[in-house]
Amino acid sequence: MLFVWKQETASSTKQRVQDVYGAVKPKVDGAVQFGQDSYEYLKNPPPEFYPRAGVIGFTGIIGLFLARGSRLKKLIYPAGLMAVGASLYYPQEAAAIVKNSGDAMYDWALQTYVTVEKLIKGKPAEKSGKAEEKPTSGSAKD
Template sequence: MYKVGGIAGLSGALGLWSASVLAAEGEKPSEGIGIDELSLYTTPPQNLRYVEPERGQVEEGVATVRKLAEPYTSWGQGVYGAVKPKVDGAVQFGQDSYTYLKNPPSEFYPRAGVIGFAGILGLFLARGSRLKKLVYPTGLMAVGASLYYPQQAATIAKSSGDALYDWALQGYVAVEKLVTGKAAQKTEKAEEKPSSGEAAA
């Protein structure tokens, strides 16, 4: 067994031992060959170009539908961007109201009853005219709410008064522009008529 092991060790050692090989005197040692020169590693030059595949009927139909729907999708995205904050605000208001009504203060329901009764009384008093049916219940409910919540009523009245003043001022300016524009047109027409009469004479 020792002999087999020794032979295996000797053959392994010989495999690791390097020896130099010398060429004959008349021959020059050749330089190495590059990888590109070997035929195994060279690839023929390729002249490739991309050819667009022909579009089928389904692809053309989809492209047409996309082009037709593009203005509507952009409009829808704009509407979504404008509506989303309002919807989020309404949802938050609903959640806050639910939380408030789940555990309201002790005087909340009697006050709500009085305000609601004022609205029903306003409907009863507003017989006949549609304008009365709109103004009386709203006015009586506003009066009832302002009795119980005077600070909030004053704030709302001030902000709505400012808004009404702004609208009235804008309306006044628009009417003034309309009236002065018509007056200027009338004076221009009046000046043109004598000049045309003088030309005829």
Template structure:
């Protein structure tokens, strides 16, 4: 019902300001100024003040540095997360270690100190003796892990040795001259 009323013309009596009577005519309600919507206001951007301009200039100057920092953060973040994860795992492991872990760790550390004592004299001995003795003691306590590490290390050492041998053979042996090889082949054939 209200929608139908908005479509019907309505008679409006208005007094003229000069006292004359005008003939009444039917006009639509949308034609009255009372019912028309005002035009939407236009938004005017306020002018930037001195503080806003200096902040914008500072942002433009600092943009390359902030981009660099964000890129560096993106590269470093996974590494930091893995270190934190490793620290949490180590803490949880040491909080409830397996049976006989601390005595084994003590014996391994003692062999390292013993290796330092025996390796007095040269820097190479100070490096090789403690490392070798700790490795030997660790392999006695954890033979399965030591065997797996030795196998993977042995495979990689063998592969490197083959590559080194091939490179040395290639550089040390002189190339055969193809012309001389063909001459010998033709002389040997009757």
């Protein structure tokens, strides 16, 4: 009986490990391929790649200096300024990214607006409903 339990446990563990390996292996292979491609790209960069990368990185540092105070500013300012700098050097790629992500951002913003509106308007509606109940119950006593 103990032998059967060990065999079942080992079999289920083996299956789980194989499932995890099957899920992780493509991601690791993709990361390795990305690293190799990046190495080859940086080994023979196109002309003026490093000055452009320097300007884009410098705009990120400027964003860090401008973003005093909240954590949200420290996230948005550097990323936003780097995006602006990159879009100046790579306008075609920036236009393609904006075109592809514009609809998704609009949908996300609309969903956020509707959710916030429900949260804000939901509470006063309940209070006004209770306020309306009191006069009707008072008029029933009259």
